[in-house]
Amino acid sequence: MSKKKILVVDDSRTSLFLEQTILRKGSYQVVTALDGEEGVRKAHSENPDLVLMDVVMPKMDGFQALRKLRQDPATQNIPVIMVTTRGEGSNVETGFSDGCNDYVTKPVDALELLTKIKSCLHEA
């Protein structure tokens, strides 16, 4: 069985590397993007099974990128988990109203992240 592919979008190389380390331990194939624009492009070209999207990023933030993905029939059904430093209501509400499937807060808890990914990919 081929590994599921996850696109991680984050401008922080430390977050990218940490999330990559966690996801590889969970046996996922990982592709990365450093901002929202690149994230949207790679969602098209890489056709990932799931996107892990940071919120605060240069060029295009995570919410804008999420809306782009949801407007495009080619990417509208890809599950998206938002990664945010803000766990408070308004931030989470914006994510859900824009169509994200779930969210995790930084610092990312490996077990929580893998559990949410499995749930979104119906692997649980």
Add this chain to the structure above:
Amino acid sequence: MKPIGAKRDYPRKVQEDTRRYAEHQAELVAKLEVLVASLDEERGQLEAEVQSLRAAVLSRESERSRLSVQMAEIVEENKRLSGEYVQVEEQSSSLANLYVASFRIHGSLDREEVLTAIQEIVISIIGCEEQAIFALDEAAGKLTQISSFGLEEDRLVSVPLGSGVIGRTAATGEAYIKDDHPDEGPTDPEEAGLTACIPLKVDDKVTGVIALFTFLAHKPGLADVDRELFELLETQAATALYCADLHANAARSSK
């Protein structure tokens, strides 16, 4: 009036009827005795069956008790193994955090890149979006801010050595963690919200300080791995910055 012959036959007839009645009764009694014997036999069988069923019920109840004990043991074992699994996962996660932090700090010889890596570690792995990094200028007796995130631009630009928690951390080389000193909080308004202050050391010599202010609201508190990250930053971040400076000097000299 009855004839004389009929009068004579009457007692015989009664005698005959009585005899037949007695015979019939004897037959009935015999049948009843057979029936009673059969019922007795059946009752015996049923009693044996009831006894056997009672024994079976007792055996099942004992089996059920044994299985209940076994089930409780399995549940307990499962709970223990789940706890161990979570513990192993937490250890693995902590190691991943330390590995990533170390990898990032030493991933570049560019000073700005090293400072960015330190900032990102403090934000993304420790969970603090208000921070400042200071370099110690021993000759001038002060700490100079070389990088900050989430703080006002003019806040804590320079701190005299030994002044406030930040200055004392540089002077003593001892890390300050608010949780460990609840009664010794910062008194300087510029240091309001200071949660931790980590000295940067190369070969036990203080070269600077990282000051961490308010942590992210959803972070429940400092975990063991955060303290391990503080220790890692204390030596590894200082060494990486020192190497970056040496590299820059060497590059300048070679030009």
